[in-house]
Amino acid sequence: MAGRPEIKTLKNIAREIRIEILKMLTCAGSGHTGGSLSIVELLVGLYFYKFRCDPKRPLCHTRDIFILSKGHACPALYAVLAHMNFFDKKELCTLRKVGTRLQGHPQRGLPGVEISSGSLGQGLSIANGYALGARIDKDKKRIYCLMGDGELDEGQIWEAVLTGAHYKLDNVCGIVDYNKFQIDGKVEDTKALEPLKEKWEAFNWEVLEIDGHDLKEVMDAYDRAETIKGKPVVILAHTTKGKGVSFLENQNRYHGVAPTKEELDRALKELEGE
Ligand SMILES: Cc1ncc(C[n+]2csc(CCOP(=O)(O)OP(=O)(O)O)c2C)c(N)n1
Ligand SMILES: [Mg+2]
8 A cells, every 4th residue: 555544544444443343233232342442543554554455356365464363353353344345334234143244253254354263362373374375475465463462371372473483474463452451351460461572572573562542653563563574573552442432441341242222322422522
C-alpha cells in the first residue's frame, strides 16, 4: 500500500470497527467483547497500512499472512475483513448463527481467514511453517501472528519461539496483545509474565514495545519489524481490554460476554459521540 494513511482516517476506521464489533456481539448474544476491543488498532494499523493482500483474490500467492492465534477475538478480524471488502458487511450480523461462515472462532473458508484458530497456543507454530515455506519458495511474504498475553501460558508458544529463532525467521512478526487480563482475571495473578521483553530477547527475538492503541506507534513498529534481519520480531503491544467504551475497559466480566441491548445503546452513544 502506497504511503501512510492519515492517523485521523485510521482513528475513524477504528471507531467504526468497534461499533461493528459491539453490534455483532449483541446481535449474537454471546462472544468475546474485551479481547476483541483491545486488538482494534493493532489490526487497523496492519490491514489499512502494511498488509499486502487483494480482497478480490484472497488466495493470491504473494499475499502476506495474518494468523489470529487468539481466535476468540474474531469479531474484530471479521469487522476489519468486511471493511476491506473481503466479504459483504451484511454478513457480519450472522456471527455465531447456525450455518454461518462467521463462527465464534475463525474457520477457514471465510475469505481472509487463513487458519482455523481458537485452541490457544497454536498460531505461532503455524506462522513458522508459513515462514519456512515462503523461504523455500523465495517468496517475500511476511507472516503476522497475533497472540494474547494469557495465551503465552501455552507451552507450544515457547517451542515456537525457540523454532523461530533457530531458523532465523525474519519474515515472522509476532504481536502480543498485552492487555493484562485473561479468562480467570489478571495475567499477573494467574501466571506472571514479567520480565516479558527479556524473556523474548533471551530466546533471540527482536522486541518492540509499544502502546498498542497509538496508531503511529503501531505503524512505526510494523515498519521497523520489516527492517530486522536474521531473527524474528515480536511486538509487545500494551493494550486495554475492552478499549474504547468506558464501562467495558478493564472489566474482565466482559471477557466472554456480549453487551446487552441497553449496554450496546450506551456504548454506541459514547463511540458515535466521539
Ligand atoms: C487451549 C485453550 N485453552 C483454553 C481456552 C479458553 N480460553 C478462551 S479465551 C481464554 C483467555 C485467553 O487470554 P488472553 O490470551 O489474554 O486473551 P484475552 O482474553 O485477553 O483476549 C481462554 C483460556 C482456549 N480457547 N484454548
Ligand atoms: Mg489478555
